[in-house]
Amino acid sequence: MTRDEAKQTLALYRPGTADRDDPEFAEALALAQRDPELARWLADHCALQAAIRAKFQQIAVPDGLKEQILSERKARFMPVLQRRTVLLAAAAALVFLALGVWSLYQRPREDNSFSNFRDWMARKVLRGYPQMDRETNDLKQILQYVADHGPRGDYALPKPLAKTSPTGCAVFPWHGRSVAMVCFNSGKMAPPTTPDLFLFVISRSEVEKPPATNALQMTRVNALVAASWSAGDKTYVLAGLGDEAFIRHYVSYE
Amino acid sequence: MSLTNDSAGKSVSLDFESLVARYYRALYQFAFSLTRAEADACDLTQQTFYIWATKGHQLRDESKVKTWLFTTLHREFLETRRRQTRFPHYELSQVAPELPAIAPARVNQLDSAQVLVALGQVDEVYQAPVALFYLEDCSYKEIAAILDVPMGTVKSRIARGIAQLQKLLAENGPQDRARKERRD
Numbered sequence: 001m002t003r004d005e006a007k008q009t010l011a012l013y014r015p016g017t018a019d020r021d022d023p024e025f026a027e028a029l030a031l032a033q034r035d036p037e038l039a040r041w042l043a044d045h046c047a048l049q050a051a052i053r054a055k056f057q058q059i060a061v062p063d064g065l066k067e068q069i070l071s072e073r074k075a076r077f078m079p080v081l082q083r084r085t086v087l088l089a090a091a092a093a094l095v096f097l098a099l100g101v102w103s104l105y106q107r108p109r110e111d112n113s114f115s116n117f118r119d120w121m122a123r124k125v126l127r128g129y130p131q132m133d134r135e136t137n138d139l140k141q142i143l144q145y146v147a148d149h150g151p152r153g154d155y156a157l158p159k160p161l162a163k164t165s166p167t168g169c170a171v172f173p174w175h176g177r178s179v180a181m182v183c184f185n186s187g188k189m190a191p192p193t194t195p196d197l198f199l200f201v202i203s204r205s206e207v208e209k210p211p212a213t214n215a216l217q218m219t220r221v222n223a224l225v226a227a228s229w230s231a232g233d234k235t236y237v238l239a240g241l242g243d244e245a246f247i248r249h250y251v252s253y254e
Numbered sequence: 255m256s257l258t259n260d261s262a263g264k265s266v267s268l269d270f271e272s273l274v275a276r277y278y279r280a281l282y283q284f285a286f287s288l289t290r291a292e293a294d295a296c297d298l299t300q301q302t303f304y305i306w307a308t309k310g311h312q313l314r315d316e317s318k319v320k321t322w323l324f325t326t327l328h329r330e331f332l333e334t335r336r337r338q339t340r341f342p343h344y345e346l347s348q349v350a351p352e353l354p355a356i357a358p359a360r361v362n363q364l365d366s367a368q369v370l371v372a373l374g375q376v377d378e379v380y381q382a383p384v385a386l387f388y389l390e391d392c393s394y395k396e397i398a399a400i401l402d403v404p405m406g407t408v409k410s411r412i413a414r415g416i417a418q419l420q421k422l423l424a425e426n427g428p429q430d431r432a433r434k435e436r437r438d
Binding site for chain 2: 008011012014017018022044047048049050051052053055056057058059060061062065066068069070072
């Protein structure tokens, strides 16, 4: 290595850094120890580099920058660990979602048959006094209410039932379908304001295998007797205490 | 919190606060030497740590955290400058070993702002290598990685850059030169 080659190499030499361990620099530094002129050049060079380096090191960092970075991060970022936790939680949620969807498909399909509808309504009466949305003995108001809030269209009540004293009505869902309930007091089985006849109405198209038009079905569901029929676009179930003859009396269209 | 070793073999914590505490000064000084504007340098430094917070976990070799941070800051700087031109590639052998004569005492009379003004007058392609050369104890290998250029290119750019810088400082000072340029 010549003196000029050494100068060219040492031009990039930074005193006080790991540069001295670089074999190329080490060779040039060794030459400088043997060459007084090169040694003088190197001393000047190192002093100049140290002076310039000091100027760069003196660049003032604004007060609060560190705190600003940390506070920004708290406001905007999640730590890596937390992000991983969130990702794991999201993955777990996806697994549960997939399991949920899978179990949904594995679950037996909802039984939308008419018989299930009838039995469910009868058991509703047996479970307790049904909650009513409206309590009134004005049948016109009741029919208006259920037509507005329950299954749409006309309600065709058998004449004997239409002449019976109503007590109120309600609209509620069954398997996502709207059901209207109209309550009556026959005056024979319960105190005057207590319903003892319960008429459930659903759109005929929303139950499977509904009774045929004008084909009355009489069924006992535990302590209740249920009369079922279809008329127009509706299917009706009248449930009440008493025997079959008692219920049948209220559902004659003749 | 995980620990790793940086290129100098020092133990480095990858905890966000520890990384900020360790590198924010050097990153800011590098950013300021590139932009010469406090607000821009703060933004670049913050943006660098923001990117670390969002993508740092992708870094497989944890010993390269320092290089990663400086590389990210430099890329962000280039992005903000929307530089499209590729830098010319000089090999070290092409660089003349002519360094202007300047006394350290002359440099000591200047403040860091004046030195940075001079750096701003150096060809743009040399500014980042020169800043890294003076600022942080980055090895040439690290500087090459940060700037994503070959080692020979880094050395040639540094050599040319410090030659230009020293020439500027050896003249009547960067401000005088700027005044002269305005007159011309």
